[in-house]
Amino acid sequence: AIVGSIGSTTDWARALAGVEYIVHAAARAHVLNDTAGNADLYYETNARGTLQLATAAARFGVRRFVFVSSVKVNGEQTTDRPYRASDEPRPLDIYGQSKKDAEDYLSELSRNKGLEFAIVRPPLVHGPGVRANFLRLLRWVDAEKPVPLGLVHNRRSLVSVWNLSDLIVNLLTNPMARNGIWLVSDGHDWSTPDLIRQLAASMGRRARLLPVPLSLLRLVGALTGTSADIHRVCSSLCVDVETTRAKLGWKQPLTSEEGLARTVKWYVASKGASSVG
Secondary structure (H helix, E strand, C coil): CCCCCCCCCCCCHHHHCCCCEEEECCCCCCCCCCCHHHHHHHHHHHHHHHHHHHHHHHHCCCCEEEEECCHHHCCCCCCCCCECCCCCCCCCCHHHHHHHHHHHHHHHHHHHHCCCEEEEECCEEECCCCCHHHHHHHHHHHCCCCECCCCCCCCEEEEEHHHHHHHHHHHHHCHHHCCEEEECCCCCEECHHHHHHHHHHHHCCCCCECCCCHHHHHHHHHHHCCHHHHHHHHCCECECCHHHHHHHCCCCCCCHHHHHHHHHHHHHHHHHHHHHC
């Protein structure tokens, strides 16, 4: 069923007729350095749009509502330990805040209307169709371009679309998932240099990592207006997936290496299709 734009006035009646379970993954995606003037666009789609759908779900007797939120609800960076679902949320941009507001709406509806929900907060998701910085990284590795990140010592969680989808299926019916918030990853946290080496190995390419001091990288970022990008690839962002595994009895079907290899396989195939076209 086509519902049109998702927001506070969307009519979900036709789409929800006979529906028992909902996975809500649609959202206005975050844009780097987006303007404050666009803030209401995020709240309209991601927060009020979710409220509208969840309210209709409660009215139609939906059994469980699985909401794909974001680790950005937790924050942007970890230091001494990974983020946990029980941590106090600290969203730092309008995208993360809009997702946090949507989570709050679901909790309120659960209390007032009895709607069962499960919230999953993924970190960076990779797989077929991946865009933005991860696709840019794939292209750099493929071209064997020098990457000045050889001295970066960070840790970042990733999740493949295959592992994320498997968890979502679990959240739909697992009684232990009821009204919970769950963090997810592939189970291995990568440093940026090790991630580049892994991608290069999967492509049969040479990883060209230059040992550039972080202080120089930050200076270049300040001079070129790319400080946010530099910070992102140099900082750590890890999530606790072991609690999710233990409480739900869930295990990732793919290792991190297997998921990355599948993403690389898609990238190589799509590159070939593009050149033929």
